[in-house]
Amino acid sequence: MIHAKAPLSATLAALAAIGEETRLRLCALLGEAELAVSELVAILGQSQPRVSRHLKLLLEAGLVERHREGAWAFFHLSTQGAGAALARTVLASVDANDPRLAADRVRLDEVRSARAARAEKYFAAQAPVWSETRRLHAPEAEVEAAIVKAADHHFSRLLDIGCGAGRMLELLAPRAETAVGVDLSPAMLGVARAQIEQAGLRNIQLRQGDIYALPVEAGAFDLAVVHQVLHYLDTPARALREAARALAPHGRLIVVDFAPHQNEILRERHEHRRLGFSRREVEDYLVGAGLEPLAHRDLAPESAGAEKLTVSLWLAKKTA
Numbered sequence: 001m002i003h004a005k006a007p008l009s010a011t012l013a014a015l016a017a018i019g020e021e022t023r024l025r026l027c028a029l030l031g032e033a034e035l036a037v038s039e040l041v042a043i044l045g046q047s048q049p050r051v052s053r054h055l056k057l058l059l060e061a062g063l064v065e066r067h068r069e070g071a072w073a074f075f076h077l078s079t080q081g082a083g084a085a086l087a088r089t090v091l092a093s094v095d096a097n098d099p100r101l102a103a104d105r106v107r108l109d110e111v112r113s114a115r116a117a118r119a120e121k122y123f124a125a126q127a128p129v130w131s132e133t134r135r136l137h138a139p140e141a142e143v144e145a146a147i148v149k150a151a152d153h154h155f156s157r158l159l160d161i162g163c164g165a166g167r168m169l170e171l172l173a174p175r176a177e178t179a180v181g182v183d184l185s186p187a188m189l190g191v192a193r194a195q196i197e198q199a200g201l202r203n204i205q206l207r208q209g210d211i212y213a214l215p216v217e218a219g220a221f222d223l224a225v226v227h228q229v230l231h232y233l234d235t236p237a238r239a240l241r242e243a244a245r246a247l248a249p250h251g252r253l254i255v256v257d258f259a260p261h262q263n264e265i266l267r268e269r270h271e272h273r274r275l276g277f278s279r280r281e282v283e284d285y286l287v288g289a290g291l292e293p294l295a296h297r298d299l300a301p302e303s304a305g306a307e308k309l310t311v312s313l314w315l316a317k318k319t320a
Contacts, residue, residue, distance in 0.1 A: 005082060010062070014086050017061035021100075022046065023054050027087050028094070028101055029108060030064055031077040033197060034206065040075070043107040063087045067207045067215070072186065076205060079178055115194040138299040138311050143256065144171055146297055147225070150254050150315045151175070155223035159246055161239070162211055162229035166192030170199050172225065179204045180221075182214055211239050214246055222251040230257045230282075231266075231274045237285040244289040247318040253291060255282060259298060259310040282314050291316040 018024055022044065029035060029043060040051050055075060058064040062083030066075050078084035094101070148171065156177040160168045163181030165188060173179035173196075181204060183189050189206050196204050209215035211229065224243050230236040243253055258276040266272040283293045295315040301308040 010082065011086065014061040014063060014083050017057050017063055018087060018090055020054075022050075023058055024090070024094070025100065025104055026051075026054055026058060027063060027077060028091055029104055030075055031088070031091055032105070032108060032202070033112070034074045034076045034193060035108075035111070036072050036074050039111045043104055043111060065205075067205070074206070079205070112194070112197050115190065116198060118190060118194065138301055143299055143311050143313075146299060146313050147171065147227070147254060147256060150295065150297075150313060151223060151225075151252075153223075153252065155252070157221045157223070157248075159214075159216060159221040159224040159243075161214065161224060161226045161243055161246075162232075163192055163206070164188050164227075166195045166204075166206075168225050168227050169196060169204050170201065172223070173201050173204050176223070177203065180216060181206045182209045182211070182216070184208065184210060212242055214242055216246050218245050219248045219251075221246050222248050223254070224251070225254045225256075227254075227256045228258075230255065230277065231272045234273060236274070236277070236282075237288055240285045240291070241289040244291050244318060247291075249318060249320055251318045252294075253286070253314075253316045253318070255286075255314040255316070257282070257312060259312045261309050263309065276309070277312065279312065279314075282312070286314065286316045290319055292319050 018027055025044065026040065029040065035043075037048060037051055037055070040055075041048050044051060055064065059066060062081055063078055063086070064075050065078050066073050077087055147168070151172055155175070158169075158172055158176040158179040160166075160179065160181040163169055163183045166181055169179055169181050169192065181192060183192070183206075186208055189208060192206055196206075207215045211233070224247055226239070226243055230239065233239055240253070240255070247253060260276040260278055262275065264275070267275060279296050283296070286293050293314060293316045297313045299311040299313070301310065
């Protein structure tokens with residue numbers, strides 16, 4: 001990979017920013033995980049104003065990046081640009097067993113454990129709801145195998161739209177250089193963050209955002225996934241147009257949702273706006289978004305019944 005070159009003045013500013021103990025420790029932590037200011041305060045044992053001041057200097061130097069989730073802001077080490085390359089070069093030269101860095105990692109593990117406990121509590125509360133839906137359609141393993149097969153081409157930047165608890169990121173991000181998950185719910189992003197950390201994945205960023213106005217640059221991704229999201233939306237076509245905007249030329253989109261069904265319980269209990277989609281309906285949405293449909297597959301439930309659900313998968317490519 002070719003790293004961007006920076007002017008001398010920018011390089012000196014970045015070196016000055018990272019060349020201080022607390023800021024170097026911050027960079028080391030943010031290279032391990034996305035963290036909020038309150039979490040960094042707990043790990044470093046410093047005041048919130050002091051930590052915020054150090055973060056501001058690192059942001060200005062291009063060494064870290066920030067994104068908001070409601071009232072919270074999360075920080076991570078920059079992934080692109082000269083600042084990212086410089087930070088990782090400096091961190092690679094530091095002894096990871098230094099007592100200060102080792103102590104920071106111990107406290108980072110405590111933060112991760114707290115996140116995992118919150119995620120477990122959330123899963124326990126939601127498990128009956130998810131189980132009720134899952135028992136109606138094809139086994140998850142079969143659906144995930146179909147998704148992996150649909151993604152069987154080279155991709156370096158992955159976008160998971162409506163990422164929820166992060167399962168698609170766990171499934172596909174190991175094959176990407178970088179991945180971004182977007183969801184409107186801070187609670188779900190908290191669950192996803194804990195799940196991703198437990199999986200040991202460090203190439204993923206999570207962002208809070210509207211599916212109709214994704215907080216990502218246009219043309220930045222060569223694979224996007226919209227998994228079990230469209231049935232919650234008033235205007236699915238608009239969401240797919242926004243997904244297409246995020247794709248690079250010839251980038252691919254995987255859409256997974258339910259085929260048409262009559263299970264009104266999902267609308268009454270689980271806020272489904274749409275009771276599935278026909279193959280033609282979604283393909284029309286894809287064409288309208290400037291995408292070329294490539295493949296379609298239906299995954300039937302293991303047993304028959306009026307309440308059972310067929311899972312449909314569409315694969316499309318951006319035409320230009």
